Amino acid sequence: MTAMTMNGAIRSAIDVMMERDNNVVVFGEDVGYFGGVFRCTEGLQAKYGSERVFDTPITEGGIIGAAVGMGAYGLRPVVEIQFADYVYPGLDQLISEAARLRYRSSAEFTAPMTVRMPCGGGIHGGQTHSQSPESLFTHVCGLKTVLPSNPYDAKGLLIAAIEDDDPVIFLEPKRIYNGPFDGHHDKPVVPWSTHALGDVPDGYYRLDLGRAAVRRPGSDLTVLAYGTMVHVAEAAAQETGIDAEIVDLCTLLPLDTETIQKSVDKTGRCVIVHEATRTSGFGAELSATVQELCFYRLEAPIERVTGWDTPYPHAQEWDYFPGPARVGAAFRRVMAAR
Amino acid sequence: MTAMTMNGAIRSAIDVMMERDNNVVVFGEDVGYFGGVFRCTEGLQAKYGSERVFDTPITEGGIIGAAVGMGAYGLRPVVEIQFADYVYPGLDQLISEAARLRYRSSAEFTAPMTVRMPCGGGIHGGQTHSQSPESLFTHVCGLKTVLPSNPYDAKGLLIAAIEDDDPVIFLEPKRIYNGPFDGHHDKPVVPWSTHALGDVPDGYYRLDLGRAAVRRPGSDLTVLAYGTMVHVAEAAAQETGIDAEIVDLCTLLPLDTETIQKSVDKTGRCVIVHEATRTSGFGAELSATVQELCFYRLEAPIERVTGWDTPYPHAQEWDYFPGPARVGAAFRRVMAAR
Amino acid sequence: MIEDVPLRFGIPTPPARPGEMADFSYLEVPAAGTVERPPIDTAPKDMRDLAYTMIRVLDDDGAAVGPWNPELDVTSLRDGLRAMVMTRSYDDRMTTAQRQGKTSFYIRCTGEEAIAVGHALELRPDDMFFPTYRQQGWLIARRWPLVDMACQVFSNEKDRLHGRQMPIMYSARDVGFFSISGNLGTQYVQAVGWAMASAIKGDTRIASGVVGEGTTAEADFHHALTFATTYQAPVILNVVNNQWAISSFQGIAGGSRSTFAARAIGYGIPALRVDGNDYLAVIAATRWAAERARTNRGPTLIEWVTYRASAHSTSDDPSRYRPVDEWKSWPLGDPIERLKTHLITLGVWSEEQHAALIAETDAEVLAAAREAESYGTLLDGRVASARGIFEDVFKDMPEHLQRQRRQMEDER
Amino acid sequence: MIEDVPLRFGIPTPPARPGEMADFSYLEVPAAGTVERPPIDTAPKDMRDLAYTMIRVLDDDGAAVGPWNPELDVTSLRDGLRAMVMTRSYDDRMTTAQRQGKTSFYIRCTGEEAIAVGHALELRPDDMFFPTYRQQGWLIARRWPLVDMACQVFSNEKDRLHGRQMPIMYSARDVGFFSISGNLGTQYVQAVGWAMASAIKGDTRIASGVVGEGTTAEADFHHALTFATTYQAPVILNVVNNQWAISSFQGIAGGSRSTFAARAIGYGIPALRVDGNDYLAVIAATRWAAERARTNRGPTLIEWVTYRASAHSTSDDPSRYRPVDEWKSWPLGDPIERLKTHLITLGVWSEEQHAALIAETDAEVLAAAREAESYGTLLDGRVASARGIFEDVFKDMPEHLQRQRRQMEDER
Ligand SMILES: Cc1ncc(C[n+]2csc(CCOP(=O)(O)OP(=O)(O)O)c2C)c(N)n1
Ligand SMILES: Cc1ncc(C[n+]2csc(CCOP(=O)(O)OP(=O)(O)O)c2C)c(N)n1
Ligand SMILES: [Mg+2]
Ligand SMILES: [Mg+2]
Numbered sequence A, B: 001m002t003a004m005t006m007n008g009a010i011r012s013a014i015d016v017m018m019e020r021d022n023n024v025v026v027f028g029e030d031v032g033y034f035g036g037v038f039r040c041t042e043g044l045q046a047k048y049g050s051e052r053v054f055d056t057p058i059t060e061g062g063i064i065g066a067a068v069g070m071g072a073y074g075l076r077p078v079v080e081i082q083f084a085d086y087v088y089p090g091l092d093q094l095i096s097e098a099a100r101l102r103y104r105s106s107a108e109f110t111a112p113m114t115v116r117m118p119c120g121g122g123i124h125g126g127q128t129h130s131q132s133p134e135s136l137f138t139h140v141c142g143l144k145t146v147l148p149s150n151p152y153d154a155k156g157l158l159i160a161a162i163e164d165d166d167p168v169i170f171l172e173p174k175r176i177y178n179g180p181f182d183g184h185h186d187k188p189v190v191p192w193s194t195h196a197l198g199d200v201p202d203g204y205y206r207l208d209l210g211r212a213a214v215r216r217p218g219s220d221l222t223v224l225a226y227g228t229m230v231h232v233a234e235a236a237a238q239e240t241g242i243d244a245e246i247v248d249l250c251t252l253l254p255l256d257t258e259t260i261q262k263s264v265d266k267t268g269r270c271v272i273v274h275e276a277t278r279t280s281g282f283g284a285e286l287s288a289t290v291q292e293l294c295f296y297r298l299e300a301p302i303e304r305v306t307g308w309d310t311p312y313p314h315a316q317e318w319d320y321f322p323g324p325a326r327v328g329a330a331f332r333r334v335m336a337a338r
Numbered sequence C, D: 001m002i003e004d005v006p007l008r009f010g011i012p013t014p015p016a017r018p019g020e021m022a023d024f025s026y027l028e029v030p031a032a033g034t035v036e037r038p039p040i041d042t043a044p045k046d047m048r049d050l051a052y053t054m055i056r057v058l059d060d061d062g063a064a065v066g067p068w069n070p071e072l073d074v075t076s077l078r079d080g081l082r083a084m085v086m087t088r089s090y091d092d093r094m095t096t097a098q099r100q101g102k103t104s105f106y107i108r109c110t111g112e113e114a115i116a117v118g119h120a121l122e123l124r125p126d127d128m129f130f131p132t133y134r135q136q137g138w139l140i141a142r143r144w145p146l147v148d149m150a151c152q153v154f155s156n157e158k159d160r161l162h163g164r165q166m167p168i169m170y171s172a173r174d175v176g177f178f179s180i181s182g183n184l185g186t187q188y189v190q191a192v193g194w195a196m197a198s199a200i201k202g203d204t205r206i207a208s209g210v211v212g213e214g215t216t217a218e219a220d221f222h223h224a225l226t227f228a229t230t231y232q233a234p235v236i237l238n239v240v241n242n243q244w245a246i247s248s249f250q251g252i253a254g255g256s257r258s259t260f261a262a263r264a265i266g267y268g269i270p271a272l273r274v275d276g277n278d279y280l281a282v283i284a285a286t287r288w289a290a291e292r293a294r295t296n297r298g299p300t301l302i303e304w305v306t307y308r309a310s311a312h313s314t315s316d317d318p319s320r321y322r323p324v325d326e327w328k329s330w331p332l333g334d335p336i337e338r339l340k341t342h343l344i345t346l347g348v349w350s351e352e353q354h355a356a357l358i359a360e361t362d363a364e365v366l367a368a369a370r371e372a373e374s375y376g377t378l379l380d381g382r383v384a385s386a387r388g389i390f391e392d393v394f395k396d397m398p399e400h401l402q403r404q405r406r407q408m409e410d411e412r
Helices: A006-020 A044-048 A060-073 A088-098 A134-138 A151-163 A228-240 A257-267 A282-297 A324-336 B006-020 B044-048 B060-073 B088-098 B134-138 B151-163 B228-240 B257-267 B282-297 B324-336 C074-099 C113-122 C136-141 C146-154 C186-200 C219-230 C261-267 C279-294 C335-345 C351-374 C386-390 C399-410 D074-099 D113-122 D136-141 D146-154 D186-200 D219-231 D261-267 D279-294 D335-345 D351-374 D386-390 D399-410
Strands: A024-028 A053-055 A076-080 A114-119 A144-146 A168-173 A213-216 A221-225 A244-248 A251-253 A270-277 A303-307 B024-028 B053-055 B076-080 B114-119 B144-146 B168-173 B213-216 B221-225 B244-248 B251-253 B270-277 B303-307 C128-130 C207-212 C235-241 C271-275 C300-305 D128-130 D207-212 D235-241 D271-275 D300-305
Touching: A006 A024, A006 A044, A006 A076, A006 A151, A006 A168, A024 A060, A044 A053, A060 A076, A060 A088, A060 C186, A060 C219, A088 B088, A088 C186, A088 C219, A114 A151, A134 A144, A134 A168, A134 A251, A134 A270, A134 A282, A144 A151, A151 A168, A213 A228, A213 A257, A221 A228, A221 A257, A221 A282, A221 A324, A228 A244, A228 A270, A228 A324, A244 A257, A257 A282, A270 A282, A270 A324, A282 A303, A282 B282, A282 B303, A303 A324, A303 B282, B006 B024, B006 B044, B006 B076, B006 B151, B006 B168, B024 B060, B044 B053, B060 B076, B060 B088, B060 D186, B060 D219, B088 D186, B088 D219, B114 B151, B134 B144, B134 B168, B134 B251, B134 B270, B134 B282, B144 B151, B151 B168, B213 B228, B213 B257, B221 B228, B221 B257, B221 B282, B221 B324, B228 B244, B228 B270, B228 B324, B244 B257, B257 B282, B270 B282, B270 B324, B282 B303, B303 B324, C074 C113, C074 C136, C074 C146, C074 C279, C074 C335, C074 C351, C113 C136, C113 C235, C113 C279, C113 C335, C128 C186, C136 C146, C146 C351, C186 C207, C186 C219, C186 C235, C219 C235, C219 C261, C219 D219, C235 C261, C235 C279, C261 C271, C261 C300, C261 D261, C271 C279, C279 C300, C279 C335, C386 C399, D074 D113, D074 D136, D074 D146, D074 D279, D074 D335, D074 D351, D113 D136, D113 D235, D113 D279, D113 D335, D128 D186, D136 D146, D146 D351, D186 D207, D186 D219, D186 D235, D219 D235, D219 D261, D235 D261, D235 D279, D261 D271, D261 D300, D271 D279, D279 D300, D279 D335, D386 D399
Parallel strands: A024 A053, A024 A076, A076 A114, A114 A168, A144 A168, A221 A244, A221 A270, A270 A303, B024 B053, B024 B076, B076 B114, B114 B168, B144 B168, B221 B244, B221 B270, B270 B303, C128 C207, C207 C235, C235 C300, C271 C300, D128 D207, D207 D235, D235 D300, D271 D300
Antiparallel strands: A144 A251, A213 A244, B144 B251, B213 B244
């Protein structure tokens, strides 16, 4: 075991897989010699050569389109979109091609690939370096969507994603690359080395896609969260003294409805937290699902705490970011409901 | 008043607006001399000239990108995407540009435009001529999304969309261009001339965006639907004898939550119907919203009847399409719930 | 200082609309055999003129002339002719089937047969072709079973694609034919990615991708050329310029300002502009580009000049936007007639033999169509089971899809 | 029949990495004044060679030579120099402010000042510029208030964009400067759409769009050229080739296979390749392209050859991927130095005057920055109110946003 940052764990996962399977290739903007703007591929080109780790022209559509062709050939591309905010030019190749190739060819051709992208705010990136587009991917049948909250999961899930024979969207909350972040931006940064899940095996291990993890058992209410918001929810639980059971979804699609149902059936109350804009965010699907599965156990309306329905502002970032105060307020409302 | 088909009403709306405002320009693939593959712009180039109605190269990204620039100049582009299934190459210009230009420039620049696109299945179009991507647009702040269910609404709403100073996505359920369709594909086609809402004023009129319409008052349960599904729900109500109140949303964003809440508070039961795939479809947002607004009035779980989470199949279209049988089954389950 | 003039909007218009005389004066047609054939190691910058002319081998008398003559033996010529004639027979039969309601939709390639057929017979079995919906000639030339083709078009129980895909959206990995996408152009950059993969692995397989001239406007055309040049991918990038994109003539895609072959120049990619209705030119140009790719000289773009003789699809009515008889005045003629004439001039073919060939291919197609019909059509509803629509969304069916499948079956 | 060789993956590599000697031998630099200037009504096909050479006016001794010499009067030359120097002073000041934490981010344009400044002073007040984040020289040349620029960078209470946008994402309609997008390339096709609109209305305004060489790979580059040629839009399409795209050298975008100017050829668009560090060449090329556009001769693409002398942004560390001193060996030098030398050779300028000018612009910028700071910075938190983040999402705030705003205020 080694203390790893989240980007370190991601690099380690790719390294392990490149070592094991020489069909794994890595490409994207600035990922080669430079090692990526968030250093997630640092050292890989030197180790595996520029035929397996290389820079690409600046075109997200071209990157994903080429990856589809490579996947069809038999490679396992692991591509990086520099920021999730820039994935849109590549959506057609994801939605119309990667996600449907297996189906439309009755499995004659497939497009295994992992599309990594940093997401989320909290780094003063403004509207074009802060977005969380996960819900768009979950609406596309044929894509799996993963969004880890810590280094240990990030590595295990990324290895599972690379081994998966279907296209996987792998979102990385950039605010927690270097340490868990609970929303208290005014407090000093905590490094992953202080966190249990910052302790990561050096070698190969995988965490199956589609399994949620209960980060904090509790009896008062259930929190459904993922990525950075898992840490924010923990802070809110601590600060409100409300005994929240925090479910870290880890994979958004396929969704672990069993773990979700078990928890909400127990607590009877549910708060959903995500950073993405509210309307048609993944919280909507979660709320609808919980309502369908646990209707007769619900003692209070399900609440969604999310980013506002505006672009992510730069200067007012912390008024936008769903921090512990807003999550705590939702906890109290949900507990107060009768 | 004239009996109009839905595409006739759409053509009439564009005609009326081109007549009133010479900043309105129309372009897209095959919309010029030919008048569009669904004839929605027939005769307009002859009437207004090829400077205001013209064919474009085949590039949805280019079409929407050019429209942003034209909107910024002061024109009101009304562009056609030949099928909603082909809008994805244009999503970046919609999401990153059209939807955000006003915000990021603090209203120095804006991108008024209407993006029309036929959507939905039922015409044996297979996975690339049948999609309903509306929920993706509703997740993008800065876009309005409209989806009419009949000629009268289509014209009034399209006029409002063209006059709107913000970008509006205007989805047209192609299966009902020529007549209301209730899902009984084996029955003879009914023309709009037999339908009250096929009777359309020839001149200018507008229906405000953001208002839902109660198509059928009822006391047993509330149906939230739009487009083709409004007619399917009517058939299901008739066939089950269940007194459903059918709310036609007309505009998905901004959403008329007042009408929705009023109805569900009254009936205490809610069924949501759409043709799009289920996971993270707009039904998820509707279910979450109803649950938030009407939790204490709900007597049964909210049900979603939707397309399955698979691409739209060609030969098995009618096993995929959410027809009266499936909607009726949901009605019964919801009524049986205690 | 120049004085102000009001700006003008410049929109290209086709030479002729319905009721007007067809007019192809915009197309310069050099005499066959007049364009030189550069060695395959020629630098792109030294052959730019090939993007503005037209490589032609068959002259007006049906003789094969000039440096591009591939010198095919008679058997190869006959195989090519047979595949083209078979393709037309197949298109005729399926068009009829569509009128009879046995299928919902069909797309013909009439007038363009030489391109897919020649390409298929010149490339190697393990190369991969990334086609459009108008390249059925490849399947026929590679002898993919006509019955399987028809079963796909009829969406019946034996359709290898289980009725999921619209008619003509074939997928035939066994003959190097990539799954057709309904989304224009997406396959083009995929072909480049596939070719890059072959190079990364140090294999010997090359790729060939196709788009129509209208589709060159899509982003993936640009993505393909950018990746192909940057990584020198072993790929052939074909642009089938059949003059029309549904109702839009090639000028709308920019064809009035330059050739589509010339698009390659700015990327440093060599370009050939070829008479697509000249079977021998198709073989020769394909061979030249394939040899470049196989010898690590990178990508080649080929513009095939041809004409879409039929409607865009069975849903289209071209008489609404172009002269009905435009095809008759098309300067490059009919690829089948031209190869036939060539064989006759060579003295190895006759009108009688040709008539017999047509009868034979018609019969073969009819038999195949009959057999396919016996497995069902959209009309009689004998299609793949609905259960199957939940398969192949993912490799392993996730629980939510299993749940949905159960629900579908319960609610029947 | 050729024998099989294993295919090779070809990936371009930059001439020098950290620790290696800078090497610009890949760049051919013709002597100033040697490239002819075609009349503005020249057909694109008759001037393709201009895409492969380099238009230069200032020779090594600082003399203005050749047919492209715009013959500017001394005042115009001084104005240009002043704006360039001011731009550099401003970049210096803002870089310091970023180090002090007064802003989260900054982007310099050092070494590229001539392009935006010359372009701004040559085009007309009512034309529209669709810039990248590296064109601040336009704002300064057009005398947009330095205080307003700094307020935007500081995201303070006087920021015209209310702190919503990242620093340097200016919007300045009053000086024809379109709102900067964080998404690369999107503005390029918008510039074409804007120009099409001007033509549709029969107005006289033209547009100019910019992308970096790295961004030519994005779809919108292709969309822009396709629309521009089809509709002959009155637009100037600029490619600023500063050799680097963050850590990727220009070869990754295809620059090792051809020039970026040449991309225009295949669309039938005339292309100029210009020494972007030569202020007079910038004026001359802009003038030539603008006159074409204003006289209904359509679009022109201009590749500006320059060098990104500074880091990509304050978040970047170029010493990780290129020789730290690469800038010193850049063959085209420093645009400010070159124009200064020219003025001195003309006898209308001196080292003393130049030093005085720098002192003056530094002082002016400092004063502006101080004033801006007095309205707040990110550091002291005096930023636009949070209420404002709900405005301008739509023209009229819909009810759900009003609700969310109330909730935000309640939960404080
Ligand atoms: C992305 C996308 N946009 C639009 C369409 C609708 N469409 C189908 S075929 C076609 C015309 C294509 O013309 P061309 O590329 O010249 O090919 P051709 O049909 O002439 O062979 C169009 C616009 C589509 N299938 N996909
Ligand atoms: C669509 C998109 N993809 C990626 C990025 C990240 N990014 C910002 S600047 C940059 C490099 C651009 O290089 P170039 O176009 O040469 O412009 P330069 O910075 O050299 O002026 C990249 C990759 C982005 N902003 N937008
Ligand atoms: Mg065509
Ligand atoms: Mg650059």
